Amino acid sequence: MLDAEDKAALHTPDGVVAEPVPFRDEEGYINRDFVDLVAEAISASDTERLQALVEDFHESDLGDLIEALEPDLRPRLIELLGSAFDFAALTEVDEAIREEILEELNTATLAEGVRDLDSDDAVTILESLAEEDKAEVLDQLPPMERIALQRSLDYPEESAGRRMQTELIAVPPFWTVGQTIDFMRDTADLPETFYEIFVIDPAGHLLGAVALDRLLRSKRPVTIQDIMDDEPDRVEATQHQEEVARLFERYNLVSAAVVDEAGRLVGVMMVDDIVDVLEEEADADIKQLGGVKPDEELSDTVFYIQRSRFPWLFVNMCTALVAANVIGFFEESLERMVALAILMPIVASMGGNAGTQTMTVAVRALATRELGRTNAWRIIRREATVGLLNGLLFAIILGVLAGFWFQSFDLGLVIGLALVTVLLFAALGGIFVPLTLNRLGVDPAVSSGPFVTSITDIVGFFAFLGIATAWFAL
Known part of the structure; x- marks a missing residue:
């Protein structure tokens, strides 16, 4: 029997024996070369090759492999493996990925896969389906299994009834x-x-x-x-x-x-169910600490993440405006640059909190080994795009507010440009700092905060005051 480390030490399609390509590297991260081999087998519809690569995979390893594949290849992997695919692997992937895969599978395939699962895993699959699809899958199950699963589904979400296993003696x-x-x-x-x-x-x-x-x-x-x-x-x-x-x-x-x-x-x-619960609760707590929704996953799209983070940043903007307004009471005793002094806390505060959001997700993903060399650049690009989008939106909002507040179009433009720059660099700092510290062997959960805060403050003040000085000097 081959283990996960020896899967790629097999014959290639042209009959040449390939050098062994381990599934994971020495640090436990997924090997990109192995993923490419699996992708090639799927693209070529080479079922025999695919089965040879992934047979006897543990459900957790299979779940990690699914997440590493491109979205269009994931359902095809399941279809090609057929009855050899262990549906328990779908309980090991991000919820967003699981929902995307389930949408592509027909109910007959789902029913067959669910039938072979423990009840707690079957419930995890079923609760990810739309109500209509869920009913169709349940109708295709034997009566006793259907009754047991329906009873579990009738219990409230995040209750013991949803988590329990009905197989017992x-x-x-x-x-x-x-x-x-x-x-x-x-x-x-x-x-x-x-x-x-x-x-x-x-x-x-x-x-x-x-x-x-x-x-x-x-x-x-x-x-x-x-x-x-x-x-x-x-x-x-x-x-x-x-x-x-x-x-x-x-x-x-x-x-x-x-x-x-x-x-x-x-x-x-x-x-084992309790371990999952503890991980989920810890995950939710640390995300909420940084103003991130507990259900945000690395697999979520840029626009979903941008929308989910926008409200918290909007609240933060409102509180920063209150602080700025208090400073504004001293406007008469200040000289020409009073508006800059009033608006500076907004730029610094929003940059710091945007950096904290990205840092929270990055630190948690590093702790659970969801973030590594194989997907680091993809996540960096995603975070940079989120930062840029939020920067543009808040540039418009605060630019208009500052323009009307101080009756200066130039000042609105300056703070708008500064916010785009700060939120972009905050996103990059929030992910690059934990990755760098982790690479150096330093715990990113302990050390990332001060570094990210310093970066956002320095960039924020430099960008705002530098742009303002250059603009008003024209």
Whole structure:
């Protein structure tokens, strides 16, 4: 069996044995040469070559490969692999990318892929679909699977019910250890991973749980009731996922039963699901700290990001205008350049906050290894474009305001040019500084802030005052 590092050490289409091309480099980033090989196989519709390259890939590696491909190649990869494609890989990609891919796939393909997934992964796929498509996929599933998935989808978003896995093992309390072990040996459709056996009454109410290690150490004639923990770890299906994550973190849990409002067992939360929750919550917190929407992803388009960041910057502009207006109360005691002194805090403040937005996304992406050499220039170009667009918009807004405020068209033009320059350089500084620090082995999360702030302040004051001096000297 070939692992992910040896996939490209295969015959090329012309029959020549190629030099090994590892999937990841020494630092764990995706190798661009490997991605190019996969892209060539997809473009040539070479199914055999493609399967040889990606067979036995872990779902996480396959998800990273999908993200590295060009958008038009992603659905074709799935179509060419057919039944060999593991749909769990789609749970490992950015939500925006997943939605784009799902839009290109027919419902029959989706239904076939969802049928082979664990329920929690299937729910992740289904909740990314439009309601009409979701209903069509569910209609093509077996009744028991459809009912279980629909029940999970009926729970609120970000609840334990949405995150839970419905595949579990539940037995009555009067069964013996021997019966339970024989049942697990003889049943083919068991959960792929489980750590405990749940004990329920005829109505499905949770009575207790038995850890696998305790089960295997007990004698066969002993009843489950005698060895079960009658106060098992449990969470409610409607409980928020962040609260559940805190329970897992506090008590070092690896799994917990999920019950409904009547105490009936409806699923199980696993530690791997909690890791995802903790990552999502940390991701959201750090993005919000920088004024970025929690759902922003590296795969989002320039215009989506520009629109999502614009409101926060607009609020910041309004607060900066208030500060500028306070300075304006001293206008009569200042000389000719009073307008520049009043407007300077706006330029500095907006540059600093725009740089912080870009820096927040870059630092988080570096921490999760979503940002590396393979996609750095693409992200740099995207951030520069976002900065330029926001700069142009705020140049118009503040240029008009400054022009009317001080009755000077020239002053409005000066601050407009300064804002375009500052927001562009703030975006570039916000991504170049973390990348440089990371390259030098310094933690960008700790050190990026002061550097980015300094860059935006220096550029902001220099651009504003330099442009003003040059313009009014004409």
